[in-house]
Amino acid sequence: MKPTIYLDNSATTPVAEAVVEAMLPHWRSTYGNPSSLHEAGMAARRAMEASRAEVAGCLGASPEEIVFTSGATEANNLAILGTALAAGETGHIVTTAIEHHAVLHTAQWLESRGIETTVLDVDSTGRVDPSQVRDAIRDDTILVSVMAGNNEIGTIQPLEAIGEICRQRGIPLHTDAVQAYGKVPIPIDAIDMLSVSAHKLHGPKGAGFLFLRKGVRIVPLVHGGGHERGVRSGTENVPGIVGLAAATHLAFEERDEVTDRMRGFRERLISAIEAIPGTRLNGHRTETLPHITNFSFQGIEGESLIMRLDERGISASTGSACSSPDLEASHVLVAIGVPLSMAHGSLRISTGRQTTADEIETFLEVLPEVVEGLRAISPFKVGD
Amino acid sequence: MTNVYTERVIEHFRKPHNMGKLDDYSAIGKVGNMVCGDVMWLYIKVDQDDRGRDVISNISWETFGCTAAIATSSMVSDLAKGKTLKEAIEITNRDVAEELGGLPPVKMHCSALAADALNEAIYEYLEQNDREIPETLARRHERVVKEVAELEKRYESFLKDEPGTGPAAENATPCS
Numbered sequence: 001m002k003p004t005i006y007l008d009n010s011a012t013t014p015v016a017e018a019v020v021e022a023m024l025p026h027w028r029s030t031y032g033n034p035s036s037l038h039e040a041g042m043a044a045r046r047a048m049e050a051s052r053a054e055v056a057g058c059l060g061a062s063p064e065e066i067v068f069t070s071g072a073t074e075a076n077n078l079a080i081l082g083t084a085l086a087a088g089e090t091g092h093i094v095t096t097a098i099e100h101h102a103v104l105h106t107a108q109w110l111e112s113r114g115i116e117t118t119v120l121d122v123d124s125t126g127r128v129d130p131s132q133v134r135d136a137i138r139d140d141t142i143l144v145s146v147m148a149g150n151n152e153i154g155t156i157q158p159l160e161a162i163g164e165i166c167r168q169r170g171i172p173l174h175t176d177a178v179q180a181y182g183k184v185p186i187p188i189d190a191i192d193m194l195s196v197s198a199h200k201l202h203g204p205k206g207a208g209f210l211f212l213r214k215g216v217r218i219v220p221l222v223h224g225g226g227h228e229r230g231v232r233s234g235t236e237n238v239p240g241i242v243g244l245a246a247a248t249h250l251a252f253e254e255r256d257e258v259t260d261r262m263r264g265f266r267e268r269l270i271s272a273i274e275a276i277p278g279t280r281l282n283g284h285r286t287e288t289l290p291h292i293t294n295f296s297f298q299g300i301e302g303e304s305l306i307m308r309l310d311e312r313g314i315s316a317s318t319g320s321a322c323s324s325p326d327l328e329a330s331h332v333l334v335a336i337g338v339p340l341s342m343a344h345g346s347l348r349i350s351t352g353r354q355t356t357a358d359e360i361e362t363f364l365e366v367l368p369e370v371v372e373g374l375r376a377i378s379p380f381k382v383g384d
Numbered sequence: 385m386t387n388v389y390t391e392r393v394i395e396h397f398r399k400p401h402n403m404g405k406l407d408d409y410s411a412i413g414k415v416g417n418m419v420c421g422d423v424m425w426l427y428i429k430v431d432q433d434d435r436g437r438d439v440i441s442n443i444s445w446e447t448f449g450c451t452a453a454i455a456t457s458s459m460v461s462d463l464a465k466g467k468t469l470k471e472a473i474e475i476t477n478r479d480v481a482e483e484l485g486g487l488p489p490v491k492m493h494c495s496a497l498a499a500d501a502l503n504e505a506i507y508e509y510l511e512q513n514d515r516e517i518p519e520t521l522a523r524r525h526e527r528v529v530k531e532v533a534e535l536e537k538r539y540e541s542f543l544k545d546e547p548g549t550g551p552a553a554e555n556a557t558p559c560s
Contacts, residue, residue, distance in 0.1 A: 300448065301421050301450055303451055304453075304454060322420075322422070322449065322451075340418050340419060340421075344418070376404065377400065377445075377446055377454065378447065378448045379414075379446035379447070379448055380448055
């Protein structure tokens with residue numbers, strides 16, 4: 001692979017060297033099955049339980065509240081479908097219009113099974129008002145699922161206030177914390193279930209967890225040997241779990257330093273891109289994750305934009321229809337009221353712990369040239 | 385998804401041919417729609433050759449769209465340049481896609497867009513000059529107009545205030 005300036009860390013991140021190092025022995029020497037009684041198995045179990053304790057400690061949870069999964073899509077499915085099954089597949093779910101498809105499509109699928117869903121609108125910055133949640137809750141509501149921080153525009157939600165409302169009504173609150181985990185404080189006391197994926201955090205792909213508060217009842221989706229306290233059967237992915245814990249450790253240890261840097265990059269990106277005519281910042285100026293910056297560019301289409309950036313050695317992503325298999329513009333950008341022409345011309349820049357100021361400056365030198373080049377061949381001129 | 389483009393597509397995307405607006409154009413074909421995120425304006429300059437035939441002496445385009453939309457704009461302009469109108473009418477979306485070494489299935493509509501843009505530009509030229517319009521051309525024109533009407537009706541609420549829609553995009557084509 002040719003050297004790239006990788007600004008697509010919300011898609012996935014490079015695995016940190018310390019994480020790779022931590023994982024390696026668990027293929028080579030600690031290869032046992034954690035369910036086995038012999039030493040090889042016990043060594044693997046010790047590594048797994050140490051990982052569980054690390055993850056739980058960083059979150060402010062108890063180790064037995066951590067259910068390891070294959071990632072956040074599975075964790076989201078487990079939380080939502082598991083709650084619906086426990087409720088006997090009846091009732092009502094509240095979620096938002098800007099959730100990841102792993103939540104939204106799961107809730108929509110449940111509608112076909114007879115569970116009603118209220119999808120809350122968000123304001124033009126992507127925020128949900130806690131009063132919307134209060135108004136949407138019904139007597140038969142079984143779950144509220146609101147993401148912690150949005151993966152496209154970065155907007156964070158008032159989870160503490162939402163959690164308080166849910167608590168008063170005795171309804172579990174689930175949050176997809178894939179992008180927020182390790183980046184911003186999470187009010188864990190307000191939350192009953194939380195989904196995380198390791199690969200967004202400089203950990204390996206194929207590992208994640210569901211935080212499942214003690215006493216919250218869900219029905220397992222995967223049946224078998226009763227692993228993970230019977231909630232998720234299947235021999236545990238020990239190297240992945242160790243990688244998840246090492247990535248978590250790293251993220252929490254260096255969080256202030258890394259996120260301060262990210263906030264600086266975001267400010268620099270915003271001031272430089274706002275100086276280009278015909279642009280708009282998508283998301284919330286301050287209530288945001290530090291690593292995601294989303295802009296729309298008038299008169300150009302996003303897939304062309306990322307392909308032109310790619311030619312120049314820069315990886316980023318877009319919410320354009322042309323980049324999606326269903327040829328539809330990002331549901332997140334549509335939900336915050338971005339006009340279609342601007343939704344097609346969106347660019348998401350997401351930084352990681354490895355991102356440098358030099359990379360940001362190089363990107364900012366290339367970007368105006370690429371934008372100008374595409375505008376020159378577009379029928380829509382800025383100011384039209 | 386983006387990495388399944390052929391080398392020819394990438395070549396045309398990187399260095400598109402005949403791009404920009406033609407100042408002394410004879411006719412323009414406007415197709416595409418903001419719903420799908422592809423809008424193509426194709427300009428043709430028509431002159432008569434020494435045998436009195438109508439020839440596309442110059443051609444250019446302006447496109448808002450993805451890699452495939454830009455590459456197909458470039459390719460259709462190459463294919464039509466210097467051709468008589470009679471020859472240019474015969475250029476199909478399949479020709480455009482084949483010359484590019486194929487397109488990902490989800491992007492095939494871009495080649496249709498390019499062929500439609502050429503069709504619409506020729507239609508406009510013939511109509512403006514009170515020439516006889518071949519039946520195949522008229523039929524394709526009718527289809528394009530009908531598809532746009534359907535699309536705009538379907539997305540009426542979405543399309544308010546969008547550039548490239550409304551009266552300015554009368555001859556636009558929907559994505560398919």
